[in-house]
Amino acid sequence: MTHREEHRFDVWTAGADYERYMGRWSRPVAERFTGWLGLPGRLLWLDVGCGTGGLSATVAARCRPRTVLAVDRSPGYAAWARSAATAGTHVAVADATALPVRDGACDAVVSGLTLNFLEPPAAAVAEMVRAVRPGGPVAAYVWDYAGGMDLLRLFWGAATLADPSAAALDERRRFPLCRPEALSALWTGAGLGDVSVVPIEVPMVFADFADLWEPFLRGQGPAPGYLAALPAAERERVRDTLRAAVPCGPDGSVTLTARAWAVRGWRAG
Known part of the structure; x- marks a missing residue:
């Protein structure tokens, strides 16, 4: 399967659906990430690939910035982020490989x-x-697809049991930038100094299996995009296989762990 074929399921258009699926879990990571950075106030921040604005909102709320500029290539996500932005945060549609700022502006x-x-x-x-x-x-964080993101590990395990061809789409296989060594090498290769990588773990608590499953039906991101393309009978088979694999408490609730890796480096002065 080619990269183009893999990415056909990566849909990023509806901000509300992403918030329900993954945004609600990325915000606690953003809080710990900004705390780890420990930067002073009155800075001009640039958030690259801001999505629905979780990291930008956290910076605005916790870091006393002078200005936050957030960019994303998805007009739908940028519109969602803009609608929730506070004073001093500006959201633009732009690609990460062509940022709309001058050299050294941030x-x-x-x-x-x-x-x-x-x-x-x-x-x-x-x-x-x-x-x-x-x-x-320059700093970033990514999900630990390789082993620390329980939700996706369980999903792709169930999907592969129900549909062996799904193994090629598993984010653990697709995305190599999910381990400290790869992130450190990427930052060092970009010429950044004093590079460090740390884990950030947050709990994912679902009221019940329906609370876990329903966001997968909203089509935002690789796993929901894959699921949306399945015939109804196959989608139900994945659901039933996942339900059997998910650990439920006596009250039906589900508690999982989500781990991200955060990387930071400094441009030479």
């Missing part, structure tokens, strides 16, 4: 859950480095 450049969907990611990181001022930080 004090800090960040990106959340985006790197694996940029081709090639090295070009996007080079743009992030170009955009940050000398001595400034």
